[in-house]
Amino acid sequence: MTRRIISPCVGLCSTTVGDDVCRGCQRHADEIRDWPTYAFEERDCRLAELDALRVAAAGELLRVVDADMLKAQLERHRIRHRDDQPPLSQAVELLRVGRDRINDLSRYGLEAVGKGRRLSPAELHAELVPRLMAEAEARRQASV
Secondary structure (H helix, E strand, C coil): CCCCCCCCCCCCCHHHHCCCECCCCCCEHHHHHHHHHCCHHHHHHHHHHHHHHHHHHHCCCEEECCHHHHHHHHHHCCCCCCCCCCHHHHHHHHHHHHCCCCCCHHHHCEEECHHHHHCCHHHHHHHHHHHHHHHHHHHHHHHC
């Protein structure tokens, strides 16, 4: 039985414009290039690392209070996610896609925490992006 190749790509690859780390999926350029050659176990390991990176970056700003509601909204709005993806990592995808259309995080099973409490979803995403990039760059440096 063959297994489908799963990729964290979200179709916003900033490595094509010179970034060493993609702003969309947080993979480094070499990792994007080599992704199809990785064994399934290696991809699974790297997906888990990327999920942990997103959870670490988002955890200071956001909390998932209802994972089922979050998943239902992701499916309703056809936002790309994986079933085995941690809910907080899924929440990062939701903010990436819906940050300008979301008015009430609680309708998505989310709650802003800490510094995130006083931010709109768009501002939350803007605060989150540099955190994601810093975590991704640290991950890239650790792999060198």
